[in-house]
Amino acid sequence: IGTLGSGNHFIELCLDENDYLWVMLHSGSRGIGNRIGQYFIQLARKEMERHQIHLPDRDLGYLQEGSVYFNDYVAAVSWAQDYALLNREAMMNRALTVLKQQLKPFTLTREAINCHHNFVAKEWHDGHHVWITRKGAIRARTDELGIIPGSMGARSYIIRGKGNPESFCSCSHGAGRSMSRTAAKKAFTVDDLARQTAGIECRKDKGVLDEIPGAYKNIDKVMSFQGDLVEVVHTLKQIINIKG
Ligand SMILES: Nc1nc2c(ncn2[C@@H]2O[C@H](COP(=O)(O)O)[C@@H](O)[C@H]2O)c(=O)[nH]1
Numbered sequence: 721i722g723t724l725g726s727g728n729h730f731i732e733l734c735l736d737e738n739d740y741l742w743v744m745l746h747s748g749s750r751g752i753g754n755r756i757g758q759y760f761i762q763l764a765r766k767e768m769e770r771h772q773i774h775l776p777d778r779d780l781g782y783l784q785e786g787s788v789y790f791n792d793y794v795a796a797v798s799w800a801q802d803y804a805l806l807n808r809e810a811m812m813n814r815a816l817t818v819l820k821q822q823l824k825p826f827t828l829t830r831e832a833i834n835c836h837h838n839f840v841a842k843e844w845h846d847g848h849h850v851w852i853t854r855k856g857a858i859r860a861r862t863d864e865l866g867i868i869p870g871s872m873g874a875r876s877y878i879i880r881g882k883g884n885p886e887s888f889c890s891c892s893h894g895a896g897r898s899m900s901r902t903a904a905k906k907a908f909t910v911d912d913l914a915r916q917t918a919g920i921e922c923r924k925d926k927g928v929l930d931e932i933p934g935a936y937k938n939i940d941k942v943m944s945f946q947g948d949l950v951e952v953v954h955t956l957k958q959i960i961n962i963k964g
Pocket residue numbers: 728729730732746837855856857869870871872873874875876893894895896897931936958961963
């Protein structure tokens with residue numbers, strides 16, 4: 721516990737439009753959630769065969785609500801979500817401890833905004849209890865605060881949800897990639913990475929070339945497409961980025 725993970729996971733120090741400092745951290749269940757998903761996908765496929773249910777695609781396999789496997793899945797996923805939350809809290813506490821040691825005395829003005837972005841939850845929508853899976857998405861209920869990061873060289877946004885029922889009260893959790901990691905490594909050089917992260921204290925080596933800002937969609941455009949889902953509360957720009 722207390723480890724960031726690799727890929728697009730990051731810790732950043734950002735300034736908002738009023739020069740307030742924000743610590744932003746993106747990390748999940750460190751692979752356990754993914755393993756749980758794979759395990760239960762296999763089980764769902766076997767269940768379809770056992771019950772002779774023929775689907776157009778085997779990835780459409782499902783577990784029946786109320787069955788032992790379904791309940792096991794919900795329990796396992798909930799465990800992974802709790803683990804991810806604890807992991808983030810541990811890292812955030814360590815980051816704040818270091819900042820307190822290194823910076824002039826400061827006060828925390830805001831409670832942490834926490835949002836899961838790959839998760840399952842039972843919610844009430846349109847007069848029914850339904851299971852919602854949000855993948856690369858966060859919940860954006862009316863007045864709920866959330867985080868939408870851009871890339872290691874772009875702005876990020878603190879948002880307030882509008883509770884739009886058409887998206888089941890959800891919004892995107894980021895710009896999202898515009899090209900694969902392999903394509904990014906072919907398309908860009910370390911010099912491009914240095915140019916696209918100018919002014920930001922961060923890794924600028926071959927090892928993070930697949931995370932280059934140019935491999936992500938334009939976050940401002942993405943935000944403009946979800947104006948019916950969220951309103952922007954703060955705009956953040958990183959000064960330090962740490963990739964796992
Ligand atoms: N501010 C930063 N944003 C980043 C960085 N690397 C990626 N990203 C953005 O975060 C989301 C994460 O969403 P996920 O569902 O893919 O996990 C991603 O889409 C990017 O837009 C970064 O170093 N700093």
